Amino acid sequence: xxxxxxxxxxxxxxxxxxxxxxxxxxxxxxxxxxxxxxxxxxxxxxxxxxxxxxxxxxxxxxxxxxxxxxxxxxxxxxxxxxxxxxxxxxxxxxxxxxxxxxxxxxxxxxxxxxxxxxxxxxxxxxxxxxxxxxxxxxxxxxxxxxxxxxxxxxxxxxx
Numbered sequence: 511x512x513x514x515x516x517x518x519x520x521x522x523x524x525x526x527x528x529x530x531x532x533x534x535x536x537x538x539x540x541x542x543x544x545x546x547x548x549x550x551x552x553x554x555x556x557x558x559x560x561x562x563x564x565x566x567x568x569x570x571x572x573x574x575x576x577x578x579x580x581x582x583x584x585x586x587x588x589x590x591x592x593x594x595x596x597x598x599x600x601x602x603x604x605x606x607x608x609x610x611x612x613x614x615x616x617x618x619x620x621x622x623x624x625x626x627x628x629x630x631x632x633x634x635x636x637x638x639x640x641x642x643x644x645x646x647x648x649x650x651x652x653x654x655x656x657x658x659x660x661x662x663x664x665x666x667x668x669x
Contacts (some may be wrong), residue, residue: 515583516547516630516662518548520545524557526665526667527626530544531543533613543612544593555634559586560653561628563575563626563628565624568624576626577611578649578665580600581637582599603649615665621669624667
C-alpha cells in the first residue's frame, strides 16, 4: 500500500514559511493566506479527514493552533491556496479564538525558530459535532483517538 502523504506547491517540507502565509496582525506583516495543500493515498477505510496546523514551539501550554478543519470528505484531495472552507467541512476554534479561518505564523520576536506542522489525519469515524466547541488541544486529542493514518509537512519561521 502506498503511503498517505501531504505536500504543498507553496513550500517544501522544512522550508522557511513564505511571507504570504505569515499573519497580518500583532506586529507581523504577512499575507495571512493559507497554503495550497495536497494529499494522496487516503486509506480505503477512512471515513473522514481532519487538518490541524500546530506550532509546538509557541511559549504557551500545548503550543499554538493556527487552523483546524474537520469533516473533510475522503474524496477531497487538497485545498487551493487561500481556499474558503465550505460545508460539510467545519473550521474549529483556533488559539487565536477565531472560529473562521487560517491564522498565519507570528511567533514572539527573538524566540527562535518555530515549526508549523500541517498534519492531515485519516479518521476511522467522523468527529462528533460536540467536539467542535472544545479547546483546540482537546479537538486534537479527539482527532488523534480516531486517526488511522496521518501525514505532516512542516514550515519554519522566526522573527
